[in-house]
Amino acid sequence: MRKNTVCKKSFISEIAGQKYSYLFIAPTLILFFVFVFVPVIASFFLSFTKYNTFSAPVWVGLDNYYQIFFKDSRFWKALFNTTIYAVGVVPVGISISLLLALAIDRKIKFKNFYKSVFFMPVITSVVAISVIWKWLFAGEKYGLINYWLMKIGVNPVDWLMSPTWTLPAIMIMSIWAGLGYNMILLLAGLQTIPRTFYEAADIDGATSWHKFWHITLPLLRPTLLFVVIMSMINSFQLFEQVYIMTAGTGEGVGGVLDCALSLVAYLYERGFQRFEMGYASAIAYILFAIILVVTFINVKLTRPKFEY
């Protein structure tokens, strides 16, 4: 009994002695609890309710999830579009970024100039980028892209008005916008590879292709993995581009026939245009699960068979 009170006292005095530490983390921690921790948990419970923000939430159990998986063809359309987008943008974008990183890693002039130019889209607002590309993609002959397509003898495409071409247009733009960020990270990865490896390979008479395949690529694997995972996560969160580029088509957030509806665009529509907060929370948690699974698969698939 006595031992217990002594213990408690010293514990309290210990905490009191640490009051500055708690004071220092208090602002951050309070904000974190109110705007991250509580919402993440609240969102989980909301996903089992019907809630329109005006009247109290009604518990519906797994009904939202049941509706989404078995009754909601628009959810599947959104998931399909988002997957197509990710599967298209990530490999193509990273391959081009790697090519650029390899080019900049050589002894070239104006290194910093190239880095800056490729980096511009990364610091530009996604809204502005989408608006600019909307103009580049403009239909008929006024759009720059269609004009150039016609010049090389390809039929012009009504990019953002045609259900077939809206998503590819958004993908092209996203690849363009992401190059700089991936390139800078890959470049940093390339610079950690010791030059001596290449010198040894030179003595053995290896070709550039051999060096790339047997030295650069394996040693770049950790950076590459990071870049792939980040791009995948970003791709599954596709929203702004769709929101801006399909606006003004007279249809919903996803454009004509939901041709570019993404998961987050669908979440936004259900949650913030129709105020079905429970339903939208369920979509958010499904998105979270998808991102976890995709990340896990990436880590598993790219785990090296042997260490260097």
Added chain:
Amino acid sequence: MTIKTRMKLINIIFYSILIFGALSMAIPYIWMVITSIKPIDEIQSYPPSFGVHHPTMTPYKELFYLLPMSRYLLNSFFVAAIVTACNVFFCSLAGYAFAKHRFYGRDKLFLLLLGAIMIPYQVNLIPSFIIVKNLGWLNSFYALIIPNMAMAFGVFFCRQYIMSIPNDLIDAAKIDGCSEFSIYRLIILPLIKPALATLAIFTFLAQWNSFVWPLIVIHTNDMRTVPLALSVLNSQFGSNFAMMMAGATVVTLPVLIVFLSLQQYIIEGITMTRLKG
């Protein structure tokens, strides 16, 4: 083919990739600025031309006449500046405590913060909106500023940097009778200036370009930030391309100027933190 000609060929290939790439990066921006100063008849003329015969400021005048653009610029700047200042202060303060103090529950709390970075923002978007709505903060600066004042990533970033400061420095200050806050202000802050500069640049950029959160919490005309205004403009006057490009220039140009003057910091910051602008 000798090795020398082969090397030359590879060089030529890589240079052409770079030049082609740089052109395709720059052209959309150049096209944006050119379109924004073209009169309507030149925009609609065929073929599209990079030359401007009669440059005009009409699209900009229209833009500032139709919308309170200067108010929007002020909103964006005000929010970004306050959020940046708060993040620099709160994150470094908490980062210092997490790095150098010993207190009950430290590692568990830090792990919790770290876990938050992994969760996609869409998961807490809806309840955050409900909380802000119930606090009566919709359509106000409170909604734009307060939830973003101390990001978990900033704490993590500052902690990593402060960990590398030797403990002896802090101990010596303690022996000299320095208070905890003085240690933070006189020893830690000056030593982590480069990290704080990076954090400040990225927070400012992220806030300036932020779109989803303002889209959700701001519905009144005069509280919009610039990206939000551009999006509203896009859905109402999307086909007035000269004005749209003027709007895009107004959003983009300040950031690009800042970037070009601080590019070394920013690119190093990216590789250091793997943070996205």
